[in-house]
Amino acid sequence: MxxxxxxxxxxxxxxxxxxxxxxxxxxxxxxxxxxxxxxxxxxxxxxxxxxxxxxxxxxxxxxxxxxxxxxxxxxxxxxxxxxxxxxxxxxxxxxxxxxxxxxxxxxxxxxxxxxxxxxxxxxxxxxxxxxxxxxxxxxxxxxxxxxxxxxxxxxxxxxxxxxxxxxxxxxxxxxxxxxxxxxxxxxxSGGRTDEDDRADRTGFVILTLALIVLLVPLVEGHNQGWPLWSYLVSALSLPMLSLFAWWERRVERRGGNPLIPPHLFAGRAFTGGVVLALVYFAAFTSIFFTISLLWQAGLDATALQSGLLLMTFAIGTVIGAARSDRLAARFGRTVLVIGLVLVSVSMISVLVVLAVVPPSGLRGWTLVAPLVVGGVGSGLFIPPNMDLIVATVPRDDAGAASGVIGTVQRVGSAIGIAVTGRILFDTLDFTGGDSPAVVFTRSATYATGASVVFVLVALALVFTLPRHSDDAPEPVARKEPHNAA
Structure with a gap:
């Protein structure tokens, strides 16, 4: 093509x-x-x-x-x-x-x-x-x-x-x-057609159950105000994911077709980029959640007004993404640092505005500049990080790698909303006689603090990545299967 x-x-x-x-x-x-x-x-x-x-x-x-x-x-x-x-x-x-x-x-x-x-x-x-x-x-x-x-x-x-x-x-x-x-x-059209059509059904079942155990409690926890059981049940996914990793290594050793080839994680760029995406999406999505809830439930704004405010982040994203490829080609990993610094400045600015400005003074324009800056940073971060991940993936495993990237983004979003949602709802206190605007602003400040922690962790993680990603390696040769996996 x-x-x-x-x-x-x-x-x-x-x-x-x-x-x-x-x-x-x-x-x-x-x-x-x-x-x-x-x-x-x-x-x-x-x-x-x-x-x-x-x-x-x-x-x-x-x-x-x-x-x-x-x-x-x-x-x-x-x-x-x-x-x-x-x-x-x-x-x-x-x-x-x-x-x-x-x-x-x-x-x-x-x-x-x-x-x-x-x-x-x-x-x-x-x-x-x-x-x-x-x-x-x-x-x-x-x-x-x-x-x-x-x-x-x-x-x-x-x-x-x-x-x-x-x-x-x-x-x-x-x-x-x-x-x-x-x-x-x-x-x-075209693409690889594998002669070995044995599907990794066991791996599929283990991974599906692990993701259900992880995501359903977080999703339902959002609906029920984040009860403690939602976190305890989600924690059970960790041993299930460990079991899945063991099974996938076993399938690959026997020459089968693992659902997620373990050799993908042999490269520091792929593994680090995936972990970084997980943490970043926890920060990136949670700030949307907090602002939307504050604006509509606390400040009695319409959904349209809330959408117009968050649209400023999207405008910044377009601006940042338009320059990200050139900056990434020139500066390598440094562009990720620049993007995360801008997002960090954005979220800290939102935190300061919520902590300092009284609810009666909160207007859309007070958050426009921080959200535009955050959008620019996000646009500078997401595409180069994806490029860093996929550049080290064999062409035959592009779909599996894309599935991993998409899954960790969804999981990161769910974790971010779960953590900030729990903080926000647990700190809502109407017993002191304060207005809903005051109560929601105070709780949104605490929740935004959690988003700031997520993005600062992402900023620390980016320094563990290689400065430049190399071209994709050749596919790992499979052993001749000697036994059904």
């Missing part, structure tokens, strides 16, 4: 990425209207949000490995078709149970095609252009993450409170249909 034809293919991939990531946040503002329209219970309706994220995270690694084995094009196309159909099912849901099931299926579909995006970038672009492609993808990540509440608010205002939420899902039908046709036409 020529570089000229790779750019139109990238556009198709980014449409899919935008749709999948947008649907993680756009529904937040629609929950009250869904509650009224479907007469849904709050406990069931909460899974409209969390079911999508859970299913999304569970699909990433298996889908990436299937793409490595059978080619990423059919995985992307099938996932995008399913996402379009399940979005339509969400739009026509007649009760909360139907909507919950359709949202879970929609999240699963998003996870199926999402890993192919990073894998295709790795396969289509050589090292000097891969950074630019990932920079564009970084802009899409930032914009789609922040624009969701704004887009949701605008759609509901345009189509009404009763059925406006249906158009939030329905808009995916025409966009998805066009994207599917373009994917058939523009995405390259």
């Amino acid at each position: 020529t570089t000229r034809s790779a750019w139109p293919a990238l556009a198709v991939l980014l449409v899919g990425a935008f749709m999948a990531l947008l649907d993680t946040t756009i529904v937040n503002v629609a929950v009250p209207t869904i509650h009224t329209s479907l007469k849904a219970s709050e406990s069931t309706l909460s899974w409209v949000l969390s079911g999508y994220m859970l299913a999304y995270g569970l699909a990433l690694v298996p889908a990436g490995r299937l793409g490595d084995r059978y080619s990423h094009k059919p995985i992307f196309v099938v996932g995008l078709i399913l996402f379009t159909l399940t979005s339509t099912a969400c739009a026509f849901a007649q009760n909360d149970l139907q909507l919950d099931l359709a949202r879970a299926a929609q999240g699963l579909s998003a996870g199926i095609f999402s890993t192919s995006i990073t894998a295709f970038i790795h396969l289509m672009f050589p090292g000097d252009l891969r950074g630019k492609a990932l920079a564009i993808m970084g802009s899409v990540i930032g914009v789609s993450s922040a624009v969701g509440p704004l887009a949701g608010g605008l759609i509901i205002e345009a189509f009404g409170q009763e059925n406006g939420w249906r158009y939030i899902f329905g808009i995916n039908l025409p966009v998805g249909a066009v994207a599917v046709l373009a994917a058939f036409w523009l995405l390259p």
